[in-house]
Amino acid sequence: MSEKSSLDRLLNEASQKFDVEVSILKKILNIERSRIYLQESSRNSVIIEVRRLIQGEVKK
Amino acid sequence: MRISKIQFKNFGPYKGTFSMEFQKNPKKKIELITGVNGAGKTSVFNAIQWCLYGYEPSPTDPKPKQATKYDAWSNLYGTNKEGKIPSDPNMYVNLWLEEDNESEHYEYIIQRSIKPRNNVDEISEPNHIEMELSVSENGRLIENPIEKIDSLIPVSASQFFMFHGENLRTMSQKHLEHTKKAIELILEAELFRQGLDDLHKVRREIGLEFDAELKEVDSLKGVIISRDKKQQELTDEKDKLDKLKKDLAETERLLKDLELQLISYDSTKGLIEKIDEDKRKLEQINDDIKKLLVRRDGLINQLPSLVVLPELIKIMSNKEDVHKSNEKFKNQYNEIKGKVELIEQITKLEKCFCGNQITSVEKRLLNDQEQEFLAKLKEIEMGIIDQDPNYYAIKDIVTSINSINLDFDTYDRDLSGYNLRKNEVESDIKRVEKLLSGINREEIMKLTIIRNNTLTKIGELRQKVDNKREDVGDLEKIIDRFNRLINQRERSKSFSSSLSDQFDLSDRIINSYNYILDDLIDVRKDLLEKYTTEYFKKLTNNPTEYHKIIIDESYNLSIIDSTGSQRLREKLSTGERGVVALSFILGLKSASERNAPLILDTFFSHLDESHYSNIVKEFPSFAEQIILILTDLEYKTLKDRAPEFFFNAINNVWMVKRIKPEERSEISVFGGD
Numbered sequence: 001m002s003e004k005s006s007l008d009r010l011l012n013e014a015s016q017k018f019d020v021e022v023s024i025l026k027k028i029l030n031i032e033r034s035r036i037y038l039q040e041s042s043r044n045s046v047i048i049e050v051r052r053l054i055q056g057e058v059k060k
Numbered sequence: 061m062r063i064s065k066i067q068f069k070n071f072g073p074y075k076g077t078f079s080m081e082f083q084k085n086p087k088k089k090i091e092l093i094t095g096v097n098g099a100g101k102t103s104v105f106n107a108i109q110w111c112l113y114g115y116e117p118s119p120t121d122p123k124p125k126q127a128t129k130y131d132a133w134s135n136l137y138g139t140n141k142e143g144k145i146p147s148d149p150n151m152y153v154n155l156w157l158e159e160d161n162e163s164e165h166y167e168y169i170i171q172r173s174i175k176p177r178n179n180v181d182e183i184s185e186p187n188h189i190e191m192e193l194s195v196s197e198n199g200r201l202i203e204n205p206i207e208k209i210d211s212l213i214p215v216s217a218s219q220f221f222m223f224h225g226e227n228l229r230t231m232s233q234k235h236l237e238h239t240k241k242a243i244e245l246i247l248e249a250e251l252f253r254q255g256l257d258d259l260h261k262v263r264r265e266i267g268l269e270f271d272a273e274l275k276e277v278d279s280l281k282g283v284i285i286s287r288d289k290k291q292q293e294l295t296d297e298k299d300k301l302d303k304l305k306k307d308l309a310e311t312e313r314l315l316k317d318l319e320l321q322l323i324s325y326d327s328t329k330g331l332i333e334k335i336d337e338d339k340r341k342l343e344q345i346n347d348d349i350k351k352l353l354v355r356r357d358g359l360i361n362q363l364p365s366l367v368v369l370p371e372l373i374k375i376m377s378n379k380e381d382v383h384k385s386n387e388k389f390k391n392q393y394n395e396i397k398g399k400v401e402l403i404e405q406i407t408k409l410e411k412c413f414c415g416n417q418i419t420s421v422e423k424r425l426l427n428d429q430e431q432e433f434l435a436k437l438k439e440i441e442m443g444i445i446d447q448d449p450n451y452y453a454i455k456d457i458v459t460s461i462n463s464i465n466l467d468f469d470t471y472d473r474d475l476s477g478y479n480l481r482k483n484e485v486e487s488d489i490k491r492v493e494k495l496l497s498g499i500n501r502e503e504i505m506k507l508t509i510i511r512n513n514t515l516t517k518i519g520e521l522r523q524k525v526d527n528k529r530e531d532v533g534d535l536e537k538i539i540d541r542f543n544r545l546i547n548q549r550e551r552s553k554s555f556s557s558s559l560s561d562q563f564d565l566s567d568r569i570i571n572s573y574n575y576i577l578d579d580l581i582d583v584r585k586d587l588l589e590k591y592t593t594e595y596f597k598k599l600t601n602n603p604t605e606y607h608k609i610i611i612d613e614s615y616n617l618s619i620i621d622s623t624g625s626q627r628l629r630e631k632l633s634t635g636e637r638g639v640v641a642l643s644f645i646l647g648l649k650s651a652s653e654r655n656a657p658l659i660l661d662t663f664f665s666h667l668d669e670s671h672y673s674n675i676v677k678e679f680p681s682f683a684e685q686i687i688l689i690l691t692d693l694e695y696k697t698l699k700d701r702a703p704e705f706f707f708n709a710i711n712n713v714w715m716v717k718r719i720k721p722e723e724r725s726e727i728s729v730f731g732g733d
Contacts, residue, residue: 006583007576014572020565025572032255050255051262054569058561 027053061212061655062685063108064167065156070148071110072103072135073718073725080104080714080727082685084158088711089680091687093727094695095716100725101689102224104716105661108687109222110135111153111172112209114191117218124215127193129186132174136189149176149183157212159655169196170209213656220649221683222659225666228641249584252577259573263566270559280546287542294535301528308521311514318511325504332501335492338485345482352478356471365461372458379451386444393440396433403430584651585611592617592640592647598678599639599671609640609647617644635668642667642675646682658683664694676702680709 015022031049064084069077082091095101109116114127136151152173159166172193180188195205202208213221322329403426412418589610596619597603607620617640619627629640649658667675676698679686690698698706713730
């Protein structure tokens with residue numbers, strides 16, 4: 001089994017087990033990925049974005 | 061994925077533009093670049109790295125960094141050790157990548173360049189240049205080039221695709237640390253872990269906000285009770301208002317009906333008014349006639365007096381003569397009597413009015429005079445005929461009868477005028493009464509009264525409605541104020557509820573991340589063990605002696621031998637440790653699932669002699685494309701030792717030369733031999 005498919009599998013399993021949409025998990029992962037291009041001092045911006053995403057999901 | 065072309069200008073020691081095209085040939089995977097030490101081979105390697113990442117990733121610190129102008133600046137200087145300002149400050153490296161993915165063909169062009177900044181005349185420091193990067197995919201410009209490159213060859217995995225041979229030893233020596241970093245970077249476990257940290261922070265933040273909001277919401281209860289009370293009052297008042305409005309509407313409707321009914325009686329209304337007016341006129345005329353008749357009767361009563369008037373005038377004429385004569389005597393009598401009375405008074409006096417003494421002679425004369433007057437008085441009295449007592453009564457009657465106006469014609473004319481008008485009015489009344497016959501005048505009167513009462517009622521109701529509206533408006537204003545306050549709080553309340561959901565969601569995401577993180581590393585480790593073992597078995601001299609390479613929880617590598625015993629890496633020979641390191645790097649490359657070209661610089665110099673043949677033998681299978689940078693000595697050794705099929709796999713041989721005295725490098729294709 002490849003890494004990508006195993007990650008997808010795990011995302012799907014976690015989604016079902018904890019009732020979280022895969023898209024949310026992927027979105028947060030992408031936000032975290034964007035950290036690669038940020039300075040350490042910009043860490044808060046990642047947290048703010050994660051928070052905003054969670055707020056947005058709840059409002060849906 | 062393979063590199064199909066590299067083009068660069070003024071990079072490092074290369075002054076001018078150079079282009080290297082790697083034609084696609086599945087049987088010829090190797091591009092060989094060779095030259096003497098210091099010729100500029102590694103600069104080609106660095107050019108590829110700079111084009112992709114903007115810097116040269118450290119083999120010991122694979123964590124991504126930001127590309128800086130300083131890296132660009134040092135590459136622009138190249139071998140210009142004295143830091144001279146480059147004659148041409150424009151530099152670029154363009155890289156063509158192609159990939160066949162299932163049925164799709166992709167071509168990526170990565171272009172990274174530097175040029176002088178606008179308005180900078182003299183280039184003397186990194187800030188005087190600016191860097192540009194673009195990536196196109198099948199001719200379409202990609203919005204975020206950095207992310208695209210990272211998806212093609214992640215910088216974290218680049219150390220497994222492009223490395224110097226000397227780093228192989230370093231990497232094998234720092235195996236533990238690198239293993240862990242590499243696994244996690246490729247696996248994105250680090251991202252998950254950071255994400256987890258962030259989620260914990262977010263959850264903590266939400267929790268604190270939630271607690272604060274709950275306190276706020278508590279203070280809202282009292283306000284809500286007051287609001288609800290007022291709301292109930294408002295409802296009651298509105299009900300009352302509605303009822304009043306309903307009553308008003310009902311009454312107005314009633315009025316409308318009445319008006320409609322009265323409109324239908326409108327023509328008769330005028331007639332009724334007319335008949336009333338006529339009757340009033342008739343009454344007046346009758347009254348006037350009555351008065352006239354009374355006056356006429358009075359005249360008639362006077363008629364007998366007129367008959368006796370001539371007789372009375374005659375009588376009066378006789379009586380008049382006597383009366384006049386008597387009047388004359390009375391006047392004389394009164395005059396003489398006055399004189400007598402004066403004489404009597406004078407004779408009683410001693411002195412005259414002038415103050416002189418009245419003498420006896422004078423008194424005697426006066427007496428004589430008095431006697432004379434008295435005799436005269438007697439004479440007059442005898443002449444006066446007895447007074448007629450009826451004289452004045454008859455005179456009054458005659459005067460009265462004379463004053464009587466006996467104009468009966470005028471009376472008759474007036475009377476006939478009155479009678480004429482009376483007839484007219486009576487005839488009018490009769491005509492109108494005829495018209496009004498069959499109409500219920502009482503009903504009209506009744507309706508009119510009801511209409512007037514209804515109008516009054518409507519006025520009252522309107523006043524009540526206005527008052528009630530004011531009450532309702534006041535209450536609404538109060539409630540509005542409450543609501544504004546409550547809404548502010550309600551928003552907080554809904555925010556609290558949202559916070560509760562957010563807290564719950566962040567909790568579930570944390571659980572998900574924990575779940576994924578735990579399993580992901582295990583999955584990845586299994587894969588890595590599998591790939592590493594496969595490479596190790598191909599490269600080791602004793603493939604039957606070993607069963608499997610395993611990675612423990614601390615990311616330590618060890619080998620399970622054919623007997624099932626575990627051998628720690630440290631217990632292996634130097635050569636075997638090197639092979640384990642290379643197998644691990646190749647295993648990581650495979651596990652990263654990025655089909656990227658392998659770019660190796662001075663790789664063979666650092667290989668363990670005992671495994672050289674195995675590695676050379678397997679070398680073409682390491683990747684779809686291998687760019688091999690060799691020193692001239694390495695190349696010579698390879699020529700001596702490598703089997704023929706190795707050379708058959710070479711696509712191009714590129715020669716790098718150092719041109720003196722300019723100290724610049726040149727590269728050109730040499731041939732496929």
